[in-house]
Amino acid sequence: MIRNVLIGVLSLGIAGTAYWGYREHQEKNAVLIHAENNYQRAFHDLTYQIDLLHDKIGTTLAMNSRASLSPALAEVWRIASEAHSDVGQLPLSLLPFNKTQEFLAKIGEFSYRTAVRDLEKEPLTKEEYRTLQALYKNAANIQQELRNVQHLVLKNNLRWMDVELALATNDRPGDNIIIDGFKAVEKNVDSFSKSAEFGPAFVGFEKKEKGFVRAIGKPISKTEAKRIARSFLDLKGTENIKVTASGKGADERFYSLTIRDPKTKSDIYMDITEKGGYPIWVINSRPIKKQTISLHEAANRGMQFLRKHKFKNLELYDSAQYDNIALLTFVTNENGIRIYPEAIKMKVALDDGTIVGFSARDYLSSSVQRPLPKPTLTAEQAKKKVNPNFKVLEQRQAVITNDMNEQVLCYEFLGTLGEDTYQIFVNANTGMEENVEKLQSVEQNYS
Amino acid sequence: MKESLQQKAKCNKLGFLLFLYKKVNWKENRDKTTEAMREVSHMSRKMQRNLSLIVMAACLAICGKPAEEVKAFSNQVIQRGAVGDDVIELQARLQYIGFYNGKIDGVFGWRTYWAVRNFQYEYGLPVDGLVGESTKAKLVKASKYHERFVKEQIRKGNSFTHYGGTPLSQQVKGNKGGGAANRAARTTASNVPRGFSQNDIQLMANAVYGEARGEPYIGQVAVAAVILNRLEHPSFPDTIAGVIFQPGAFTAVADGQIWLTPNETAKKAVLDAINGWDPTGGAIYYFNPETATSAWIWNRPQIKQIGKHIFCK
Numbered sequence: 001m002i003r004n005v006l007i008g009v010l011s012l013g014i015a016g017t018a019y020w021g022y023r024e025h026q027e028k029n030a031v032l033i034h035a036e037n038n039y040q041r042a043f044h045d046l047t048y049q050i051d052l053l054h055d056k057i058g059t060t061l062a063m064n065s066r067a068s069l070s071p072a073l074a075e076v077w078r079i080a081s082e083a084h085s086d087v088g089q090l091p092l093s094l095l096p097f098n099k100t101q102e103f104l105a106k107i108g109e110f111s112y113r114t115a116v117r118d119l120e121k122e123p124l125t126k127e128e129y130r131t132l133q134a135l136y137k138n139a140a141n142i143q144q145e146l147r148n149v150q151h152l153v154l155k156n157n158l159r160w161m162d163v164e165l166a167l168a169t170n171d172r173p174g175d176n177i178i179i180d181g182f183k184a185v186e187k188n189v190d191s192f193s194k195s196a197e198f199g200p201a202f203v204g205f206e207k208k209e210k211g212f213v214r215a216i217g218k219p220i221s222k223t224e225a226k227r228i229a230r231s232f233l234d235l236k237g238t239e240n241i242k243v244t245a246s247g248k249g250a251d252e253r254f255y256s257l258t259i260r261d262p263k264t265k266s267d268i269y270m271d272i273t274e275k276g277g278y279p280i281w282v283i284n285s286r287p288i289k290k291q292t293i294s295l296h297e298a299a300n301r302g303m304q305f306l307r308k309h310k311f312k313n314l315e316l317y318d319s320a321q322y323d324n325i326a327l328l329t330f331v332t333n334e335n336g337i338r339i340y341p342e343a344i345k346m347k348v349a350l351d352d353g354t355i356v357g358f359s360a361r362d363y364l365s366s367s368v369q370r371p372l373p374k375p376t377l378t379a380e381q382a383k384k385k386v387n388p389n390f391k392v393l394e395q396r397q398a399v400i401t402n403d404m405n406e407q408v409l410c411y412e413f414l415g416t417l418g419e420d421t422y423q424i425f426v427n428a429n430t431g432m433e434e435n436v437e438k439l440q441s442v443e444q445n446y447s
Numbered sequence: 448m449k450e451s452l453q454q455k456a457k458c459n460k461l462g463f464l465l466f467l468y469k470k471v472n473w474k475e476n477r478d479k480t481t482e483a484m485r486e487v488s489h490m491s492r493k494m495q496r497n498l499s500l501i502v503m504a505a506c507l508a509i510c511g512k513p514a515e516e517v518k519a520f521s522n523q524v525i526q527r528g529a530v531g532d533d534v535i536e537l538q539a540r541l542q543y544i545g546f547y548n549g550k551i552d553g554v555f556g557w558r559t560y561w562a563v564r565n566f567q568y569e570y571g572l573p574v575d576g577l578v579g580e581s582t583k584a585k586l587v588k589a590s591k592y593h594e595r596f597v598k599e600q601i602r603k604g605n606s607f608t609h610y611g612g613t614p615l616s617q618q619v620k621g622n623k624g625g626g627a628a629n630r631a632a633r634t635t636a637s638n639v640p641r642g643f644s645q646n647d648i649q650l651m652a653n654a655v656y657g658e659a660r661g662e663p664y665i666g667q668v669a670v671a672a673v674i675l676n677r678l679e680h681p682s683f684p685d686t687i688a689g690v691i692f693q694p695g696a697f698t699a700v701a702d703g704q705i706w707l708t709p710n711e712t713a714k715k716a717v718l719d720a721i722n723g724w725d726p727t728g729g730a731i732y733y734f735n736p737e738t739a740t741s742a743w744i745w746n747r748p749q750i751k752q753i754g755k756h757i758f759c760k
Binding site: 039081084085088089090091092096098099101102104105106109164167168244246247248249250251254256267269271281283285291293294295296297299318319320321322326327345347357359361362393416419420421437439440441442443444445446 | 523524525526527528529530531548549550552554556557558560561564577634635636637638639641644645646663664665668681682683684685689690693694695718719722723724725726728729730743747748749750751752759760
């Protein structure tokens, strides 16, 4: 009797467990399929966009009328950007695929810049045509490779989950057809990028790694770096300072300092350029107590600090309070002309007004030439170029870095349109609107 | 200065009352017989002494603690970007006289800035957008501030206005979704770096906390800086979410640690990175040398090591 009951109970238990296991298995599969489908969509989408990209570049080449060239180039830009976003959704980050991504980004940038240009006034140059032809050829190569991979994926039911697994475990990734395919694409693009086919029109687009062009002087030693830190941070001398030199990957050599105050147990971190010993940035991670000084007072202290350390012609451009920290941005102002690329940021603790952060990266790497150019337009002429509904409330001259990475002299107009505040830069020579920025610095709290 | 003047006025008023009281006393005393007069006068003098003591005490009490409508602004100079009670008062007062039509949220943004400049222009003050002594004095004179009303609305999360000439009860528009009840009666908005929302910062803080919560502060800033450097880099997606959720890019995303609740340190680190501090010198990759399995990552040009992570190009 007992035996029968026991058998009954146990078999029920087994059946229950089996059912539970089956359900779990099903759920797991559903989740896996879902993830796999996401990858598949991104992949097939990518191949489709590349097909389209190739065709579109072809049509721009065949086009003669400038009126239709701009929209066609804008289309190329859009497709390249979609393809770029598709690549970002595939599990390829462990696979070197950056050249292809860069290539897509570059096509986007090239087509954008040519599309927004007034092609009636400034038609495509021969070099730009050559670049377009080269892009067309290369897009054809990528298309071929990807079509091939796509065919194999569809034929053999290949799964992206396996790619992810193979890449993650480093388990002979050479065997995976998808990985091989993408590696081939990458190799192709790489050799293309290296060849001169891209033309000089393309080179200028890469963001120049400028380095700290304003940091001039003799290379300093580690001891000198310590000395500079002591005077810059007004240290007592009891602190432990650890200095390490930068590695090979740095654009420009610098020293990193970790300064530990044995009393307060708080760390100050600082980087100093090797050339000339300029402080690049400072962060003091000490906890900050209750606010006792105002933002205005903090701004004054920041200004004092800059003067003390021989930074000339700087004025406060922006200030904001985050809890008990003041964030200040200073820019150079030379004879009433603001030079925005030369910015210094500073954090001032509102408990005792000490500087807890400093960043001169932009200031040191700005390459604005002196003397500054003279404007050919008057402020009144420039003002006529802005939207007539825009209410100008402040104006001045300013130097900014525009979309093309050039430093241009502009008239800056600050004002309102409706309820919002905008900053509009009009080129002081051509009258072109170089940049329009909506200034939004306050956001409602949602909690 | 303003406060002390008003207090003086109050004391004067009390002095006048005292004078009246004496006068009445004297009038009464005149009608009494000499005897009674002496007695009464003695008593009244006693009373008078007591009363004057009481009045003096009251006067002192009032002088020491000014009444609510007298209280105005702390003595700080308020400038754009400031946050707090003074800004709430500034916005409420500017709204009272119709210069400010935005929300009273306690953050000195651009709209408040233009309102201040307009006010300074209209009232013949130097137009600099800074709220100092003279601007505050003029503003206090020209407007009213119903502090209790404003603070209560903020605490309840109501949307409201504070215009002069309209009864306050008609200026409450109730709580329409947006603002949640704000128990601390603090500001209802925050400063945010240009181009980033508080939610973007939160998402990045999640990623930083998941990736580097055991690292020193600077290591957390560095991880946030790498996310931002990737945004700019052509090899990576162009949005914060795109970079963070790129498959395989961050282990914390892959194993779900990104969904831990980040602490304040992580948020501060993200804010520092967004505001322009990049301890990595432009790195777009980092790895932990103890756990990194990929040979490829070791071949990247290394910039520096921060905490446990090596940052590279």
